[in-house]
Amino acid sequence: MKRFLRFSLKSSCCSTIIFNMPEAVAKISTVGLNLHYGSFHALKNVSMDIYARQITAIIGPSGCGKSSLLRVFNRMNDLIPGAKVTGSVTIDGSDVYDKTSDVTELRKRVGMVFQKPNVFPASVYENISIGPKNHGVAKNEWDKIVERSLRQVALWDELKDGLKKPGQGLSLGQQQRLCIARALAVEPDVILMDESCSALDPESTMKIEDLMNVLAELYTIVIVTHNMEQALRVSDYAAFIMLADGDGENKAGTLFEYAPTIDLFSNPKHKYTEDYITGRFG
Amino acid sequence: MKKILPLIFTALAVIFAGCAKEHHEAVIVAGSTSVQPYAEVLAEAFAHIRPDILVDIQGGGSSAGIMAVDTSVADIGMSSRLLKDSEKWMWHVEFARDGLAIILHPDNPVENFTIEQLRGIYAAEITNWKDLGGKDARIHVITREEGSGTRAAFEELVMDGKFITPRAIVQASNGAVRQLVSNDKNSIGFISLGLVDRTVKAASLGGVAASRENITDESYSLYRPFLFITNGAPEGDAKIFIDFALSPEGQRILSLEGLVEGMNP
Amino acid sequence: MSKYVFFILALSSISALALITIFIISRGAPIIGEVGFFDFVFGMTWAPGRGEYGIFPMIVGSVTVTLGAAALGVPIGICCSIFMTEFAPAALRNFFRPAIQLLAGIPSVVYGFWGLIFIVPLIREYLGGPGLSILAGAVILAIMILPTVISITEVSILALPPEYKAGAMALGLNHWQAIKTVLLPAAKSGIVAAVILGIGRAIGETMAVIMVLGNAVALPQSILDPVRTLTTNIGIEMGYASGTQSQALFATGIVLFAVIMLLNAAAQFITRKK
Numbered sequence: 001m002k003r004f005l006r007f008s009l010k011s012s013c014c015s016t017i018i019f020n021m022p023e024a025v026a027k028i029s030t031v032g033l034n035l036h037y038g039s040f041h042a043l044k045n046v047s048m049d050i051y052a053r054q055i056t057a058i059i060g061p062s063g064c065g066k067s068s069l070l071r072v073f074n075r076m077n078d079l080i081p082g083a084k085v086t087g088s089v090t091i092d093g094s095d096v097y098d099k100t101s102d103v104t105e106l107r108k109r110v111g112m113v114f115q116k117p118n119v120f121p122a123s124v125y126e127n128i129s130i131g132p133k134n135h136g137v138a139k140n141e142w143d144k145i146v147e148r149s150l151r152q153v154a155l156w157d158e159l160k161d162g163l164k165k166p167g168q169g170l171s172l173g174q175q176q177r178l179c180i181a182r183a184l185a186v187e188p189d190v191i192l193m194d195e196s197c198s199a200l201d202p203e204s205t206m207k208i209e210d211l212m213n214v215l216a217e218l219y220t221i222v223i224v225t226h227n228m229e230q231a232l233r234v235s236d237y238a239a240f241i242m243l244a245d246g247d248g249e250n251k252a253g254t255l256f257e258y259a260p261t262i263d264l265f266s267n268p269k270h271k272y273t274e275d276y277i278t279g280r281f282g
Numbered sequence: 283m284k285k286i287l288p289l290i291f292t293a294l295a296v297i298f299a300g301c302a303k304e305h306h307e308a309v310i311v312a313g314s315t316s317v318q319p320y321a322e323v324l325a326e327a328f329a330h331i332r333p334d335i336l337v338d339i340q341g342g343g344s345s346a347g348i349m350a351v352d353t354s355v356a357d358i359g360m361s362s363r364l365l366k367d368s369e370k371w372m373w374h375v376e377f378a379r380d381g382l383a384i385i386l387h388p389d390n391p392v393e394n395f396t397i398e399q400l401r402g403i404y405a406a407e408i409t410n411w412k413d414l415g416g417k418d419a420r421i422h423v424i425t426r427e428e429g430s431g432t433r434a435a436f437e438e439l440v441m442d443g444k445f446i447t448p449r450a451i452v453q454a455s456n457g458a459v460r461q462l463v464s465n466d467k468n469s470i471g472f473i474s475l476g477l478v479d480r481t482v483k484a485a486s487l488g489g490v491a492a493s494r495e496n497i498t499d500e501s502y503s504l505y506r507p508f509l510f511i512t513n514g515a516p517e518g519d520a521k522i523f524i525d526f527a528l529s530p531e532g533q534r535i536l537s538l539e540g541l542v543e544g545m546n547p
Numbered sequence: 548m549s550k551y552v553f554f555i556l557a558l559s560s561i562s563a564l565a566l567i568t569i570f571i572i573s574r575g576a577p578i579i580g581e582v583g584f585f586d587f588v589f590g591m592t593w594a595p596g597r598g599e600y601g602i603f604p605m606i607v608g609s610v611t612v613t614l615g616a617a618a619l620g621v622p623i624g625i626c627c628s629i630f631m632t633e634f635a636p637a638a639l640r641n642f643f644r645p646a647i648q649l650l651a652g653i654p655s656v657v658y659g660f661w662g663l664i665f666i667v668p669l670i671r672e673y674l675g676g677p678g679l680s681i682l683a684g685a686v687i688l689a690i691m692i693l694p695t696v697i698s699i700t701e702v703s704i705l706a707l708p709p710e711y712k713a714g715a716m717a718l719g720l721n722h723w724q725a726i727k728t729v730l731l732p733a734a735k736s737g738i739v740a741a742v743i744l745g746i747g748r749a750i751g752e753t754m755a756v757i758m759v760l761g762n763a764v765a766l767p768q769s770i771l772d773p774v775r776t777l778t779t780n781i782g783i784e785m786g787y788a789s790g791t792q793s794q795a796l797f798a799t800g801i802v803l804f805a806v807i808m809l810l811n812a813a814a815q816f817i818t819r820k821k
Contacts, residue, residue, distance in 0.1 A: 079716060108719035118710035121733050130728055131718040179714070186719055315787075422677040427762075428596050429787030448592070448604075448765035451679055451773045454783055465668060466677055 027052040027190060027220045028073055028096075032087035035068055035253065037080065042068045043253035045087075048239060050190075055212060055221045057235035057261065059228070061276065064243040065253035066224040070192050072096075073222065074110040075103050091190070108135060111183030115195040117175035119167040119182075124150075124159055127167045127178060131186040149181035153211060173204025180211065191215065193223040197230065209234050228277055231261060238264045240273050308336040309519045313347020313360030316380065316431030317508050320539055321360055327535050328526050335519045344431075348372070351513050357520040359511035362431050363438075374511045376544035377527045378536045381475025382435055382504040383484040383492045385460065387467045392416040394486045397503075400440050403470060406447035411468060423450040424459050424471035432456065435506045436472050475505070476540010497542045508544065571804060575797030587798060593764045593775075595784070595792035602799055604766040608681070608774035609750055609806075612760070615685025615770065616692060616749045621742050623689070624696030629726055631697075632704045651694035659758035662687040667759055676771035679761030685770070687755050692745035699744065703737025704730060736817055743814040747807055753778040777803045 026049035035043035042065050050056050050073075058066045068077065075096065077083040089096040096106060108131075120127050128149050129142040137145070146163065150156040155177050159170075167178055176196060183191060193212070197205040212221055212234050225231050231238055242256040257264060257273045268274040311321055318341050325337040342350070344363050350356035351372060365374060384400060386392065392414050395403075402408040403421055412418045425446050426433035437446065451469075453459045459471040464481035475492055478484045484492040487502060496502035516524050526532045533543055579587050582600050590601015627647070631640050666686050671678030711733055715725035731738070753776075761773020762783055775783070781796045788796055 074717065076713070076717060079713075104719045104721050106719075107717060112717040114710060114713065114717075116710065118708070118714040120711060120714065120729055130715075131720075134718075134720045134724045134728055182714075182718065420676075427783055427787070428594075429784065445594070445597075448594075449763050449773070451677055452762035452764070452775075452783065454786075462677075462679075466671060469677065 024049075024051040024054065026050065027091065028222075029090045030072070030087065033072065033089055034086045035065070035072060035077065036082075036084045036086075037068075038082040041253065043072070044251070046241075046253070046255045048255055048258050050220060050222055051237065052220050053216060053218070054236040055216050055223065055234055056237040056239060057231040058222065058224045058239045058241060059226070059231055059276075060241035060256075061243045062226070063252065064241045066241055067194050068253070069241065070112075070194050070222060070224050073190065073192060074107050074112055076107075076112065078103065108186045109188050110190040110192060111186065111188035112192045112194065113176070113179050113183055113196045116199050117172060117179050119170070119175045119178055121166070121168055123164045124167045124170075124178060125163040128182050128185045131182060135186060145185050149185040152184050152215070153177040153181045154207070155181060171204070173200050173207060176200060176204065176208060177211065180208075180215075184215075188219065190220040190222065193221065195224050195226065198226070205230070228265075228279070232265055235261045237261060240264065240276065242272065242276075308338040309358065309523055310338050310340065310350075310356045311358040311360060311523075312340040312342055312350045312356040313511075314344040314362040314431060314508075315341040316362040316435075316506070317344075317360035320378065320508065320536060320541060323535060323539055324527050324532060325523075327531075328523060331526070332522065335522060337523055348511060351511050354513055357512065358516070358524065359509075361509040361511060362435065362506045364507055365509070365511070369511075372511050372513060373515050374509045375524065375528065376507045377510055377524070378508040378533075378541040378544045379497055380435075380506040380508055381492060381494070381497045381502070381542050382432065382439065382472055382506065383475040383478050384487070384504070385463045385471050385473055385478060385482040386485055387463060387465075387469060388481070388483045389467055390416060390483075392485070393483070394489060396488055397440060400487070401442060401444060404436075404441060404446050404450070405444045406449060417468075419468045422466055422469040423447060424462055424469055425450040425452055426456075426459065426472075427452050427454050430454075431506070432472065432474060436504075439504050474540060475542065494537075494542045505542065508541065568804070571797050571800045574794055575799070575801045578791060578794040578798050579801070581791075582795075587795075588802065591766060593780070595788070595795065598791070600791075600795040600798075602777065602780070602795075602802065604764060605775050605777045605780045605799070606802070607766055608760070609776040609778070611681050611767065611770070612684040612688060612756065612774065612776055613746055613749045615681060616688030617742065617746050618689075619685055620689035620692045620745060620749075621696055624693050624741070624745070625700055625731075625738065627693070627697050628700035628704060629731075632701055633722065633726055633730075647694050647697055650690065655691070655752060655754040658687050658691055658755040662755065662759040670771065674771055676769075677761060677773060679759055679773045681760070681767055681770040681772065681774050683759040684756040684774070684776070687759055688749040688752055691752065691755060692748050695748055696741045696745045699741035700734070700738050703734040703741070706737070707733050740814050740818045743810055743817070747810040747814070750776075750810070751778060751803070751807060753782045757782050777806075 028050040031047045033043055033046040034041070046069065058069055060066050071077045072085060072089060073096070077085065085097055091110070095101070120130065125146055128146045132142060132145050147156060147160070150159055155174065158174070167175065170178060180191070197208050200208070209230065212223070215221060223235065237258065238261040239258040240256045242254050243252050257269055264273065265277055268277060318339055321339045325339055328335070328337060344361040347356065347359040348361060348365070348369055351359035362380065365372065384395065390411070392411060395414070399408060399414060404423055404425070406423070408414065409421055410418065411421055451462070453462060456473040456477050459473050460477060460479070460482055463469045463471045475484070475497070486492060487504060490496050490502045492502055492504070497505045510524050510527065512520060512524070537543065578600065582590070587600055587602060588606070589603050590599065591603055592599040592601045593604065631643055635643065662683055666683050667678035670676065670680060670683055674682070707730060711729055712725055715729040720728065756776060757779045760775065760779055762775050762779060763773040764775055767774040777799050781799055784792065784796060
């Protein structure tokens with residue numbers, strides 16, 4: 001959907017470029033976000049808003065920090081030794097990195113689907129019910145939750161008679177949808193998808209892209225993709241993270257341009273962005 | 283190189299051939315495995331006096347040893363039991379006695395048993411020390427393994443046909459029994475009198491203490507006779523060895539090993 | 548030419564197995580026939596001096612001591628593996644791992660001796676009974692099977708794809724929940740194999756337990772009672788057994804053989820199913 005946007009550019013040498021949309025509601029906000037892996041500066045001064053119930057695509061060349069940015073939102077970087085986050089990251093206004101907050105609650109709200117389907121070696125039913133089970137949901141609720149989640153990913157009719165079958169016996173496309181269902185079972189607000197279609201064939205990819213559009217009615221979705229056509233097809237907003245600028249200087253992890261997808265792709269503000277989108281590098 | 287090898291072999295053969303001692307045929311002593319270690323100690327001392335006489339000690343059990351003498355396979359038989367009537371025709375001498383001590387933990391208040399009580403304990407009819415005037419505690423019965431001569435002696439001298447309880451703890455040597463009794467306040471066991479030391483105490487039987495004197499005068503009845511047996515009166519090297527066993531020197535050696543002097547020293 | 552040499556050498560190891568098997572069966576089978584299979588395996592009295600050859604108390608002994616060892620050793624072993632793979636910093640891990648391998652290198656007889664000096668008096672003092680007991684054997688064997696259980700469980704956990712853990716954490720599970728509900732079930736077949744191999748080791752142990760079990764021939768009535776296992780029965784009586792008794796010991800060997808073969812087959816089946 002097209003939205004009227006307004007840029008405000010603050011000019012100073014270490015500039016923060018803030019992109020915001022007055023009409024849209026920000027679900028996740030970062031201000032001056034910096035991520036270090038030990039001495040490696042992976043994300044530099046990223047300030048952006050992720051809008052609620054929109055699909056935001058994070059694009060950029062390999063190694064620019066897209067997945068790292070995604071992992072900031074559900075604190076999966078915490079599992080990497082030496083990872084350090086500074087700056088502010090808020091979801092619905094509350095600080096994600098607050099030391100007193102429960103990271104497991106955060107990850108319930110912000111679900112993640114990975115590049116390769118990582119279905120657990122258990123039945124379809126057990127895969128989906130594992131989340132609710134560990135979050136204290138009563139056993140008699142699980143049947144309902146399993147059905148609801150599978151319906152949301154359009155797998156219910158296919159699998160309803162084989163819920164006890166091993167999840168790893170499904171096709172790759174089905175497995176990835178199962179992973180999405182698994183994430184949905186814990187009732188998140190946000191779904192992060194880290195190149196979730198890159199291991200799949202075109203037909204499964206299409207099914208999942210359709211799924212994304214349906215889910216965006218209810219959930220905030222942030223995807224990382226290296227597929228420009230996909231970004232164009234599904235996303236409302238696109239954030240371009242760069243690796244090095246035109247002079248070859250290392251700028252990995254810098255948010256270079258952020259706009260509604262249509263605008264970014266038809267009218268990129270910088271040549272560099274245009275070069276990437278049109279495939280001249282990447 | 284190839285020429286030297288046969289030379290070396292021949293040299294070795296000559297050397298080893300020279301090692302063969304020139305002496306009479308060995309005296310073969312066979313029988314009870316209980317007697318065997320003591321016979322070996324005697325043989326070792328004997329070798330210093332008469333290095334020309336080789337004494338070869340073998341086991342096989344009392345019965346086997348007696349039969350070996352009967353069939354002249356062995357020169358001397360060793361027995362840890364009295365001869366049966368059918369065997370009594372053979373020449374025999376009791377060269378030592380092996381006392382059987384009933385041992386308890388030194389702190390155990392009980393010090394004396396009657397034979398009936400001992401039998402009752404080992405048949406698991408008496409199960410608590412308090413029935414004997416001791417503490418209120420279960421009796422831990424310790425016995426030797428089935429093939430043990432010590433156990434056979436105990437069964438014969440004490441049990442009078444009753445079976446030792448299957449719940450008894452089984453240990454495979456006198457030393458192991460003694461160690462167990464010395465550590466467990468509620469235990470009872472039996473070992474060779476010669477092995478009793480300060481870590482355990484030997485109980486008296488019917489008021490009679492387990493001592494060498496009481497075994498010699500037979501007031502303490504738990505002992506095994508150690509016999510040497512020959513087919514006909516001993517002669518030649520066998521006689522020399524038996525005489526050594528019965529001599530003061532031989533008896534001294536045996537008593538150092540814990541045996542009591544026999545009835546015909 | 549060398550192909551034949553290798554073939555012959557390989558044959559020799561198989562033939563050793565065949566020889567032992569044939570030997571044991573030929574010596575032991577007649578007595579099973581004589582005494583009767585059921586009277587042998589289920590007979591309650593072992594008294595070779597009286598011609599009684601029932602090994603049931605020994606079977607119970609083997610089973611209880613082994614199960615006791617598993618009950619003690621498996622949970623500790625699994626927890627240890629989890630600690631080493633999931634919680635321990637690298638420095639601690641590099642200390643623990645060789646230490647546990649050292650445990651595996653201690654000779655059985657040393658375990659038995661240590662058990663006699665240390666464990667048996669403890670049991671006698673604080674729990675009662677003579678100390679020589681099923682419990683003492685179980686404790687010693689639990690320690691002895693720890694290296695087996697730990698190393699195989701550790702390998703199974705480390706072999707898990709890291710994506711499982713990532714997926715579990717991303718669902719909002721805490722570390723312990725992830726281990727308990729995702730990782731351990733995923734490593735299940737490896738853990739089961741570890742347990743079975745540990746049990747196989749325990750059931751075949753003789754030297755370590757012969758000193759601490761008490762070797763009573765009666766059926767035990769509590770874990771504080773002295774007991775004999777199939778292995779220690781052979782170990783104790785071997786020295787002086789002859790004739791029928793010796794055959795009975797070989798027959799005990801046949802039973803042991805059968806049990807261990809079954810266990811090994813089970814372990815193979817489970818790991819192959821993966």
